[in-house]
Amino acid sequence: MKEQPEKTLKIKEFLKQVPLFTDLEDEEIDLIYQVSRIVHYPPDTLILSEDEPGNRLYVILTGRVKIALWGEEGQEIILSVLKQGEFFGEMSLLDEEPRSANVVTLEDTETISIQRKDFTAQMKKHPGILLKVARELCRRLRNADKKIGDLAFLQVYGRVAQLLMQLASSQGIVTKYGILIPNMPTHREIAANLGSSREAVSRVLSDMKKRGQISTSGRQLILHEKLMDTLD
Ligand code: CMP
Numbered sequence: 001m002k003e004q005p006e007k008t009l010k011i012k013e014f015l016k017q018v019p020l021f022t023d024l025e026d027e028e029i030d031l032i033y034q035v036s037r038i039v040h041y042p043p044d045t046l047i048l049s050e051d052e053p054g055n056r057l058y059v060i061l062t063g064r065v066k067i068a069l070w071g072e073e074g075q076e077i078i079l080s081v082l083k084q085g086e087f088f089g090e091m092s093l094l095d096e097e098p099r100s101a102n103v104v105t106l107e108d109t110e111t112i113s114i115q116r117k118d119f120t121a122q123m124k125k126h127p128g129i130l131l132k133v134a135r136e137l138c139r140r141l142r143n144a145d146k147k148i149g150d151l152a153f154l155q156v157y158g159r160v161a162q163l164l165m166q167l168a169s170s171q172g173i174v175t176k177y178g179i180l181i182p183n184m185p186t187h188r189e190i191a192a193n194l195g196s197s198r199e200a201v202s203r204v205l206s207d208m209k210k211r212g213q214i215s216t217s218g219r220q221l222i223l224h225e226k227l228m229d230t231l232d
Contacts, residue, residue, distance in 0.1 A: 013063065019085065038113075079144065164221070187201045
């Protein structure tokens, strides 16, 4: 069942503003509206589940959703939060693989969704739509790359900090500046010890220096209280 005329007009006006559809003529917006499905979801509703098949693309009319992955032990990784005018579900629509993530509403949310065949028909007529989807995919991939980089950095950071604590307890000398480790292994040795790369270890140590957590001189390193605070 379709909406009241006033609401219909509002939705069509909104669709014209959605970046994905700005190239479309009024009649094409009408067509999209006719073949679309509008659904309202309360907060905390699972709209799409990871691994299920899917052939619809969703545009958020109102509200916000999170894109999330859930680990075996229930831990959640939020990949992104999408708001009004943004779209999701394009991946399964394009590659015909199962949904890549879970999509859950964060608040009252209304979506308009269209099926693969209807979206594909518009994409063929207006290659500009495809370009916009591709640009958005690039933006999301860049964000994901950054997240992977940050996670890898945090992992090495934690391992280096742990090693420094071990060295401090085995050979550390208490000074008024902090705990002095008189004979530090080289970055290469630390990397080999931690199963990491020399570059990653150097990056972590220089980050710790910038934060005032450590200072170094030759093979000597001083652990300042700041680093120990972060490990509490
Ligand atoms: P699809 O795989 O069809 O269903 C889940 C959707 O979540 C996916 O399409 C994208 O729209 C969205 N999605 C998956 N991964 C990300 C990500 N890293 N950033 C933003 N959105 C994503």
